[in-house]
Amino acid sequence: MYKVLIVDDDPVQCRLASEVVERAGFTPFVANSGTQAMTLLQETPGIGAVLLDLVMPEMDGMAVLEAMKRQGHAIPVIVMTAQSSLDTVVSAMRLGATDFFVKPVSPERITVSLRNAMKLGTLETSLAAERARRSGTFSFSHIISKSPAMARALVLGKKAAASTIPVLIEGESGVGKELLARAIQGSGDKSGKPFITVNCGAIPANLVESTLFGHVKGAFTGAIADAPGKFREAHNGTLFLDEVGELPPETQVKLLRALQDGEIEPVGAAKPVRVNVRVISATNRRLLNLARDGLFREDLYYRLNVFPIYVPPLRERMEDVPALVETFIARFAAEEGRRVSSISRDALDLLMTHDWPGNIRQLENAIFRAVVLAETPVLQPADFPQILGLRRGADEARLPGPSLFTPAEPIHIDDAPALPRLPDPEPIVIPDRFLDPTGNLLPLAEIERDLIVFAIEHNAGRMAQVARQLGIGRSTLYRKLKEYGLENDVA
Numbered sequence: 443m444y445k446v447l448i449v450d451d452d453p454v455q456c457r458l459a460s461e462v463v464e465r466a467g468f469t470p471f472v473a474n475s476g477t478q479a480m481t482l483l484q485e486t487p488g489i490g491a492v493l494l495d496l497v498m499p500e501m502d503g504m505a506v507l508e509a510m511k512r513q514g515h516a517i518p519v520i521v522m523t524a525q526s527s528l529d530t531v532v533s534a535m536r537l538g539a540t541d542f543f544v545k546p547v548s549p550e551r552i553t554v555s556l557r558n559a560m561k562l563g564t565l566e567t568s569l570a571a572e573r574a575r576r577s578g579t580f581s582f583s584h585i586i587s588k589s590p591a592m593a594r595a596l597v598l599g600k601k602a603a604a605s606t607i608p609v610l611i612e613g614e615s616g617v618g619k620e621l622l623a624r625a626i627q628g629s630g631d632k633s634g635k636p637f638i639t640v641n642c643g644a645i646p647a648n649l650v651e652s653t654l655f656g657h658v659k660g661a662f663t664g665a666i667a668d669a670p671g672k673f674r675e676a677h678n679g680t681l682f683l684d685e686v687g688e689l690p691p692e693t694q695v696k697l698l699r700a701l702q703d704g705e706i707e708p709v710g711a712a713k714p715v716r717v718n719v720r721v722i723s724a725t726n727r728r729l730l731n732l733a734r735d736g737l738f739r740e741d742l743y744y745r746l747n748v749f750p751i752y753v754p755p756l757r758e759r760m761e762d763v764p765a766l767v768e769t770f771i772a773r774f775a776a777e778e779g780r781r782v783s784s785i786s787r788d789a790l791d792l793l794m795t796h797d798w799p800g801n802i803r804q805l806e807n808a809i810f811r812a813v814v815l816a817e818t819p820v821l822q823p824a825d826f827p828q829i830l831g832l833r834r835g836a837d838e839a840r841l842p843g844p845s846l847f848t849p850a851e852p853i854h855i856d857d858a859p860a861l862p863r864l865p866d867p868e869p870i871v872i873p874d875r876f877l878d879p880t881g882n883l884l885p886l887a888e889i890e891r892d893l894i895v896f897a898i899e900h901n902a903g904r905m906a907q908v909a910r911q912l913g914i915g916r917s918t919l920y921r922k923l924k925e926y927g928l929e930n931d932v933a
Contacts, residue, residue, distance in 0.1 A: 445469045445488050446556060449479040449506065450495040450522070455545075459493055459522075459552070466553040467787065468560075476501025480509055488588075489517060491559045493552070494539075496523040496530065507537035516566070518559035522547070557783045557819075564772035578637050578679075580628040585621060586766055589759030595622065598751045603629035608701070610686075610746045611724040613753030614855055616803030619724040620682060622753060627680040632720060636679030640672050643688035650693045652709050655700070661710025673706045676719045686723040686746065687732050691739065698742045721746075727858045756801040757852060760794055766802065767793065770809035771821070782813045785821040792823045795833065799852045891926045894919075898928075 446468045448459045453474070460470040471486060473479035476498055483489060492510075496503030503521060510517065518540040523530065531542050540562060541555045571584040582596055582603075602609045603626045611619045620639065627637050645653050652661075656671025672681060683689075689697065700706045701721060705714040723746050730747075732738035756762070767785055775782045785793075798804050812825040823830060878884055894912070901907045909919045923929045 445471055445486065445490060447471045447473060447479060447482055447486075447489050447492045449473045449476065449492060449498075449503070451475060451498045452495070455495070455522075462549040462552045463493075463556070465549070466556055467784070468556065475499070476503070476506040476509075479506055480513075483510070483513075483515055483517070490563060491556055492517055492519045493556075494519050494521050496521060496525065496534070504533065504537065507534065507539060511538050516563070518563045520552075520555050520559055560768070561772050561775070561783050564768050565776055568769055568773045574628065575624060578624075578628060578632075578634045580621070580624040582625045582629060585618070585625055586769055587759065587762050588765065589754075589761040591754045591759040592762065595751055595753050598749070599626050600629065602626050602749050602751065606631075606720050608720075608746055608748045609722045610729065610748070610750045611722065611753060612728065612750060612855060613724075613726065614755045614801055614853070614858075615726045616801035617753045617755055618802055619753055620684065622751065623680070623682045623722045623724065626722060627720070632679055636676050637682065638672050638676040638679065639682045639684060641684045643685035647690050650690055651696060654693065655696060655706045655708050657709035658711050661708075665710070669708075671706065671708060673700060673717050673719055674715065677717050678719075680720045680722060683721060683723040685725060687725045687727050687729055687738055689738075694739045694742050698739065698745060701742075701745050726855055728856055731856070755852060755854075756798045756805065763794055763805065764790060766805060767809060770806050771813060774810050774813040778814055780813050780816065781819050782816050782821060783819050786823070789821050789823045789826065792826060792829055792833065796829050797852050887926075890922070891928070894922060894926065894928065895931075 446463045448456055448463065448470055450456050450459065450472075451474055456472045456474070460472060463470040468490070471482055471489070473482050477500065479492070479494075480501075483492075494503045494506060501509075503523070507519060510519070519538060520541045520543075521534045521539045522543060522545055524545050534542055540559050543551060543555070571580065574580040574584055582600060585596065587593075587596065599622050609623070609626060611622055613619050624637060627633065627635075640654065642650070652665075652669065652671070654672050656669045656674055657665050659665055659668050696707070700717070703714075704718065705716050707714045729738055729743050733740045733743040767790065771782055771785065774780070793805070793808075800807075808826060808829065809821075812821050816822075816825050876884055876889065894908075897908045897912055898905075901911070905916060905919060909916045912919065914922075920929070
C-alpha cells in the first residue's frame with residue numbers, strides 16, 4: 443500500500459487530509475514543518491506522493507520542493523495553498539509539482555489527484571526501468587522487491603556485479619532471472635555494453651552450435667553467408683544463457699572450451715576466434731540433479747556453478763505482490779489506453795492468497811487481462827475469474843479455469859523433471875543435379891540435354907524465348923534437339 447506524506451503546519455488540515463488519504467486506501471504520514479518533511483523522506487521508504495502546503499514558517503513549501511529536487515526525490519508532489527496567484531502556480535510547477543489546488547478542496551478532488559499522482563509516479567518508474575534495460579544500464583534499484591526472501595539474492599547479485607566471476611542463476615520459470623542478470627551487468631564494468639540473450643531450450647538441436655559460435659559461408663547446406671554467432675555479438679559484453687540445462691551434450695563440450703580458453707570455433711572455420719565475454723547462465727532445474735543423472739556434463743557444471751544465486755519463487759515473497767501489481771496496472775493502463783488506476787483491497791487480498799505457479803510472469807498476465815476487461819477504474823475480484831475459480835470453485839468463475847500454459851500447482855526446481863531430449867532430425871538430403879547416384883559427375887551432354895528440356899518446359903514451348911534465355915541461336919537449338927532426340931517431343 444502506498445504511503446502519502448502530508449506536510450502542513452495546521453493540525454486541523456493535517457487531520458482532515460489524513461482522513462481523506464485513509465479513505466482513499468493509502469497510509470498517511472504527517473509532517474508539521476518542511477524540515478520534518480525532509481527528514482521523513484530520508485527515513486521512510488515507499489512514500490508514493492506528497493501533499494504539500496506552501497505557506498509554513500521557517501522552511502516553506504517552495505523550499506521543500508527545491509530541496510527535493512536537489513536531493514533527487516522523484517516523488518509526485520501535490521501543492522495545497524490558500525493563495526491562487528498564477529505566479530505561485532507557475533513557480534511550483536517549475537520546481538516539480540504535479541498538481542495544484544487552492545484550499546478548501548473537496549475530498550473527491552484530493553482522492554483523484556492522489557491516484558493520478560501515484561499512477562504517474564509508477565509509470566515514470568516503469569519507463570525509467572525500460573530505458574535502462576534497453577541501454578544496458580539496468581541496475582538493482584530498478585528491481586521491485588521488498589521481501590526478505592529476495593534480499594539475499596540481491597546482495598549476492600551486487601557482489602557478483604563487482605567482479606567477472608561466472609554466475610549461475612537458479613529459480614523457477616517466471617521469477618525474474620533475466621532481470622537479475624541484467625542488473626548484474628548494468629551495475630558492473632560492462633554497463634552499457636551488449637547484453638545478448640539466448641534461450642538454449644528454444645533452439646533446434648542441429649542449430650545450437652551455429653547459433654552460439656557462428657559459421658562461415660558454405661559450412662553446410664543453406665550457409666549462404668558468414669554468421670557471427672551469439673558469442674561474437676556479445677564481445678566485450680555479457681552473454682545470458684537461459685535454460686542452459688537444455689544444451690545438447692555435444693554443444694556442452696564446445697561451451698566448456700569457450701569458457702576455459704576464451705576462444706570459439708565457428709562451424710567450418712579454419713581457426714578459433716578469441717572473444718571477451720562474461721557468461722551468466724540460468725536454469726529452472728537444478729543443474730546438480732541433471733549432472734547426477736548424466737544429462738549434463740559435470741566439468742561444465744563446475745565451470746558454470748562458480749557463483750550460484752537462487753531466486754525464490756513469488757509464493758515465498760508475497761510482500762512484493764502489491765508493488766508489482768501497482769506497476770503492472772500503471773503500465774498496462776497506459777499501453778492499452780484504459781482508465782484503470784488501482785486495485786481494491788478485496789482483489790489484492792485475493793491475489794495475495796494465490797500460489798502463483800507461474801510466478802511473476804503469471805501475475806503480470808493476470809493483471810494485463812484484468813486491465814483490459816475491467817469495467818471500473820478500480821480492479822475488483824470479479825476481474826480475476828481464473829483466480830476466483832481456484833479459490834471458490836469453478837461455478838463462480840465467469841470464464842474457463844487456469845491457463846494451460848502454467849502448472850496447476852507450483853513445482854520447485856529441485857523436483858522439476860528434465861525435459862525429454864528429442865532425437866536429432868534426420869538431415870534432408872538434396873540430390874546434386876551434377877552428380878549421379880554413385881557421386882560421380884554426369885557427362886556434359888546429359889547435363890545439357892536436361893537443361894534444354896527444363897528450359898522448354900519453363901517457357902511453355904516458346905522456342906524463340908528458350909533460345910534467347912540459353913544464349914544460343916534458334917538453328918543451334920533445333921540442331922541440339924535433333925542431336926538429343928527431342929524434336930518429336932517438341933512437335
